[in-house]
Amino acid sequence: xxxxxxxxxxxxxxxxxxxxxxxxxxxxxxxxxxxxxxxxxxxxxxxxxxxxxxxxxxxxxxxxxxxxxxxxxxxxxxxxxxxxxxxxxxxxxxxxxxxxxxxxxxxxxxxxxxxxxxxxxxxxxxxxxxxxxxxxxxxxxxxxxxxxxxxxxxxxxxxxxxxxxxxxxxxxxxxxxxxxxxxxxxxxxxxxxxxxxxxxx
Numbered sequence: 001x002x003x004x005x006x007x008x009x010x011x012x013x014x015x016x017x018x019x020x021x022x023x024x025x026x027x028x029x030x031x032x033x034x035x036x037x038x039x040x041x042x043x044x045x046x047x048x049x050x051x052x053x054x055x056x057x058x059x060x061x062x063x064x065x066x067x068x069x070x071x072x073x074x075x076x077x078x079x080x081x082x083x084x085x086x087x088x089x090x091x092x093x094x095x096x097x098x099x100x101x102x103x104x105x106x107x108x109x110x111x112x113x114x115x116x117x118x119x120x121x122x123x124x125x126x127x128x129x130x131x132x133x134x135x136x137x138x139x140x141x142x143x144x145x146x147x148x149x150x151x152x153x154x155x156x157x158x159x160x161x162x163x164x165x166x167x168x169x170x171x172x173x174x175x176x177x178x179x180x181x182x183x184x185x186x187x188x189x190x191x192x193x194x195x196x197x198x199x200x201x
Contacts, residue, residue: 003035003042010058014121014128015088017055017157021164025156033156036072043072046156052076053152054085073107073135080137084145084152085109086117086130089187101191109133111187114142115149116177119157122165131187146178 001009004019017025022044025033029046033055036043040063044055054076059069076083087104088097112132121128134145150172158169169175 003037006042006058006060007044007056011056012088013123014126015086016123018164021159021161024164025159029155029159036075041068041072045076046152047079047081048148048151048155051082051084051148051152052079053148053156054083055156057085069103070107077135077137082134082136082138082140082145082148083109084132084134084149087133087187088128088130098191101187104133105188105191107135109135112142112145113184113186114178114180114182115146116179116182116184117149117175119175120170122161122167122169131184133187142180143178146176150176 004022008016008019025046026035032048033046034044036045040060042056042058044057046053046055057069057072059072073083085104087101110133112134115132117132118127118129120126132145132149134140136145153172153176158172162168
């Protein structure tokens with residue numbers, strides 16, 4: 001399988017960019033958008049002056065538990081910039097979502113509880129709510145992360161969307177919101193509750 005097939009098989013359709021979109025980003029935004037690929041991993045990320053956004057990270061099932069994911073994160077952390085990514089809410093029927101979340105928790109990523117993110121998928125035409133996680137070397141606050149996410153959304157996610165998909169994604173104001181009183185449950189707290197339930201059984 002090539003790099004795109006690996007990502008396409010691993011990520012849900014509503015989260016996937018088209019191959020054309022990603023190849024166009026690599027070609028036309030090659031100073032910002034990068035692919036780090038090896039026999040057992042694919043990492044797609046955008047590096048801006050003041051932050052990094054992880055678009056996709058795939059580690060093959062064969063090599064999981066061998067520290068490859070940790071090495072990829074360490075490589076990005078060495079750039080000394082905030083790192084931002086999107087995760088789907090935990091679905092306990094789909095164990096990969098839980099594993100991914102536990103991985104990012106171990107890597108020191110914080111849940112941005114003040115940031116709301118809900119994007120309609122052009123593939124399914126359904127709303128796709130996600131949560132934002134971030135790692136920061138210098139204690140950036142969530143409002144700063146929110147501003148960086150807005151830039152990423154406009155520069156990466158919606159890049160030439162009408163040309164590529166025949167229609168546009170929603171404007172950033174409809175997709176991202178910041179509210180420091182947002183009533184979002186900490187995504188890691190949900191993991192803890194699940195653990196407590198398992199201990200009771």
